[in-house]
Amino acid sequence: MDSLILSFGGITVRSITSILFSDLCFDIHEGEQWALVGPSGSGKTALLETIAGKFHISGGEAKYPFFNKYVSRFEIADPLFNRQKLIALVSSRHHFRNLSNTSSFYYQQRFNSADSEDVETVEQYLHSIKSNTPVVWTYSRVTERLRLTPLLGKQLIKLSNGETKRLLFAAALLKNPVLLLLDSPFTGLDAESRKDLNYLLSEIADSGIHIVMATPPGEIPDVITNVAILQDRKVIKAEQKKYFDAAQASYPETAQIDADELNRLLAIHVAQTHKTLLEMKDIVIRYGDKLILDHVNWVVASGERWALLGPNGAGKSTLLSLVNGDNPQAYANDIILFDRKRGSGESIWDIKKKIGFVSPELFQYFPVSSSCLQVIESGFYDTLGLFRPSDPFKASISKRWMELLEIDASAQKQFRNVSASVQRLCLLCRALVKNPPLLIFDEPCQGLDPHQQEHFKKVVDEICKYSNVGLIYVTHYPHEIPESVNHTLKLNDGKVVA
Structure with missing residues (x-):
């Protein structure tokens, strides 16, 4: 059997205000690439953020064999090195800040020349990303593959929605993570970019990175090997993609408008x-x-x-x-x-x-x-x-x-x-x-x-x-x-x- 990368055995997950999951079970093995599907509110994003370490696990058993293997392989003695450094999450929002690092961006900033000057360029932002070992996704490879070279001098606030998505991908790859978590990665991309992303995800998996992504059932890329169906914050079914039928991910019937x-x-x-x-x-x-x-x-x-x-x-x-x-x-x-x-x-x-x-x-x-x-x-x-x-x-x-x-x-x-x-x-x-x-x-x-x-x-x-x-x-x-x-x-x- 393939060795475990990550294992959640009956865990309870809490946010500040509520319980997100009770008795959640989810395993990832080497060589598996996962898609999470299900209706809005089913827990797809929450599961990604749980894997990323953003929520407190208060019950059950959570194992992270990928971290122990990594530390042993590269003989890492730094006590501050933790598993979050080996995980990259590309979420639905970015968290860019201004050059003085005193505040986040605000709406309309891209159109106000004085304020937009207090913003990093794409090149500055990417150079601030620290990579893990081994460095497979280098700066030159990432910028060329994500078509960011013409944008390197552009300020972050002036990027289009699709350009921002490509930049977030590049930043995640520069970390050379073990686990790459993607929240609706095709959102905001034009048809050509979605086609290219399908190829890119295969390249990422071939480089040894494991992918877990939340996505609609109709946009599961070729690289995915396994699908987990979520409903009411539970994994109700997990199977190989070849057995997955999109009709299994049920959504409510569209109601008549009053x-x-x-x-x-x-x-x-x-x-x-x-x-x-x-x-x-x-x-x-x-x-x-x-x-x-x-x-x-x-x-x-x-x-x-x-x-x-x-x-x-x-x-x-x-x-x-x-x-x-x-x-x-x-x-x-x-x-x-x-x-x-x-x-x-x-x-x-x-x-x-x-x-x-x-x-x-x-x-x-x-x-x-x-x-x-x-x-x-x-x-x-x-x-x-x-x-x-x-x-x-x-x-x-x-x-x-x-x-x-x-x-x-x-x-x-x-x-x-x-x-x-x-x-x-x-x-x-x-x-x-x-x-x-x-x-x-x-x-x-x-x-x-x-x-x-x-x-x-x-x-x-x-x-x-x-x-x-x-x-x-x-x-x-x-x-x-x-x-x-x-x-x-x-x-x-x-x-x-x-």
Whole structure:
């Protein structure tokens, strides 16, 4: 029998506020590469973080033979050397800090030139990573293989969502870990990058690194040898991949949308009517010598529903930042928003109150200390958190949107203590509560399980059916695009290509 790498025998796992697992059993043997599948909240991320040593194990038996073998093989005498140094976790959030190491990044920092200077470059960040022995994944190999060489001089805050994902992979590989833990690694990557990642994972396994990853059942890469199905924070089945049937990972049936309730919510505040939601003429955006948007023209009329497509780094997020009022370079370009020329006296808040917005960057930087209900209520004020006493009427509307998106059970829970998928759904509710004339959803289905994706798409289609809202929808997955979308703008290298 293959020798053990790691063994959890009936363990109890606790966070500060709750018991995460009771009587959890999970083993990894040499040569095995594991995928963790299951619905949102089933415990996939919690299991990865337990392996990484982020939670307290208070019962059962946890064994880490890989650590003992490593220490013996390389004759390590350092008493401070622990198993966490041999584990690398690539999570759904990064934890970058500024050059002075005094604070984390904040939303909009990438567009403010003074503050964005207090940020490491990709090269500086990668050089700060300490490698274990043996060094198989060297700096030159990692930067070349992850296509980071052109980005080495770029500041971390200015990376696209997909570029950030590649950087986090590179940092994890530079550690040359024994165990590589990946939380939804394909999320945020375009089709070509997902294909390349499939090959990369095989290279990683061939180099002797063991992989454990949380992933949807439809995105299990070729390298995976074993699959564990989780449900209600239990491993209900573990088997070789060749015996795995994706239908075994059950998800709830997509419920019918309560159209009457949706119409009541849409009638609370009827969006102001505009002829033109957005008009861009010959838009050019540069950062230093880098041309981000290259003579872009685009018109979005009231009631139109658009898919904004393109590979990672194509310029989509920068384009949206001009619409959403976050990018000061909007003033140097010819832009009309809601029938009014940009820079003619309107404030950022005048713009934001007409837009419901969600993006991977908003998810990354949204403060986590509020309750889920407070996070959603903050959408009425377009603030990143609720900085005033809760209004009972607005709170009740927020709760009704939570019910519509099936997350009302989390209303009073702290945002930081719910799953990433519930956090993302909270931010989607936050975008919807004020019934704006324009919705901008930048990769809204990231981190949602198949049931949540389908349910959210139905909600979007029903909103479009019963209102004249405009929609801009960004995704790398064609199946995520709602049926109501009937226009497409495609970017590549900052240019409109379709």
